[in-house]
Amino acid sequence: MKRKKTEKLNEKDIIAIDVYDHSGKILVKASTPVSSTIIKKLKDYNIPFAYVQDDSFHVSYIFDREDIVQLLRVLWYFVKSNGQNSEILKIYNLDEIRMFAEYNNEVASKIAYGHIFKFFISKLYKKVSETKNFVYDFIDYRVIENYLFFHSVNVAAISILIGCDLGLEEKEIIDLGVGALLYDLSMSLYKFIEQKRPLDAIEKEEMQQHVFMGYDAAKNIYGISSASALIAYQHHERNDGSGYPKKLKDEEISFLTKIVSVADVYDALISNRPFRIAYNSDEAWNYIVDNSGVLFDEKVVDSFKKIIPKYIPGDIVELSDGKKAVIVKNIYNKSEQPVIKLFEKKDKGDIILKEEINLSEKKDIFILRVIETIR
Ligand SMILES: [Fe+2]
Incomplete structure (x- = not known):
């Protein structure tokens, strides 16, 4: 399959992979022939490109799209209800989740969400552990409106890939993946500040508070390990001590956080944001690689380089x-x-x-x- 700009799609094209909105609702199903209605729908949702069937290009997305779509949906409900409504989780036929979702109160909901996040990260991990010598060159349908959710899922995906390449054990990968999913969700509270750059000193200080809020929120979800919660607290720290909130250096930053920091920055750079357009994948890749040993951990960047290609099929x-x-x-x-x-x-x-x-x-x-x- 290959990526094609929405305005260049025509009626000979066939959609190769499901397109979905910010809440995980399917907009266009895979195998659908392109029509003017579909092009209009993609434009209405500001989706700049679609993947279409084409045997001469190979895009590697590794994870089952169904799992990713469901995870997006769960995350969306989690954020929208502030973790208090776990109604949506009843569809998952897992004893612990059904039991706690039935109680329908805040504590039980947080327990249910704790279970579901681990459940999904285990599924993603299982997929990676069955795959050898993977590359990940898929760019999802994120747009400015759904950035936070797609970003969280993609950072979790990239973090798991790096963790597996580095040979981490399953338990560490689960901590890593769950932390990577939750670390930045408190950014949803900073919508206004998110729209603008540069920030003035007061806005900057306010936004930097998201690491404390993210840490508290993660700690409050039942079953989330302290290693996962710590990722929220430390994810803006940098190896050379130039980060925040504590200006930690190298060994003072947890290894799992170092992985998430690389995935976070790379994925943020290749996304369109309200205050700048996306970097090309090679520019984002160079930024990470050039900062190996400076902002980012060398071992983590070495794995990143193996898995995340510099160029994207179709470039x-x-x-x-x-x-x-x-x-x-x-x-x-x-x-x-x-x-x-x-x-x-x-x-x-x-x-x-x-x-x-x-x-x-x-x-x-x-x-x-x-x-x-x-x-
Ligand atoms: Fe952040």
């Missing part, structure tokens, strides 16, 4: 020999050397040539820069 790039190419597939631990297809300029625009070139097998050609990307 058009210029090669060192001056030719143009399109990225068709990424390879584990070869972030800067994907499989490409050369372009040839024809009268009616660019035509993709058929043969693939694996850049990791070519010593003399490398990618110079991205010419065009879809974001």
Whole structure:
């Protein structure tokens, strides 16, 4: 499958992967042929691109979309009800969750949510533990309106991938994933400040309070470990001591937090925000890699580099020999050397040539820069 800009979709295209809104409601199902109604719907929801069926491109999304959609839905209800209404969890046929959701009071709801978060993170972990040498080059349908929820789920996804690559044990991965899901949810209380940059000193101080609120909120959910809650408290600390709230350095920051910090910054950079447009994936990737050992932990960045590719399938790039190419597939631990297809300029625009070139097998050609990307 490949990404295609919403305005370039046409009736020959077939949607390759479910599109859903901020609350996890499906807008367009996979396998639906594109029509003018579908294009209008995507535009109404500000969705800038869709994945369409195309066998020549390979996008690796690893996790079952159904799990991701359900998790988004649960998170949305959790935030909207401030953890007090667990009605939605009754659909999950799990004894503990059903029992506590039945009580329908605040404490029982928090217990039920605690269970459901672990349940989903275990599912994501299971999927990763069955997959070998994964790359993750999928960019979800996040838009400004649903940023917080998609961001939380994607940071959890990337954190789990890095944690698994680093060989963490299952229990640590669950703590990591749950912490990565919850650490920034208190940002939903800062809607006004979220819209603007730069912040003045008072606004900045106010916004920085979200780490304390996030920590308290996470601690209050039954069954959430202190290691998970600590991620909310520390996720803006940086290795060189330039972060907040405590200006902690290197070893003073928990290892799980160091993983989430990398996932958080990368995912935030590749997202459109009210105060800036998204970075290209290669720019966000460079930011993380360039700050290895400075803002971010070196070991964590080494794993990040193996799993998160620099270029996204569909990106058009210029090669060192001056030719143009399109990225068709990424390879584990070869972030800067994907499989490409050369372009040839024809009268009616660019035509993709058929043969693939694996850049990791070519010593003399490398990618110079991205010419065009879809974001
Ligand atoms: Fe934050």
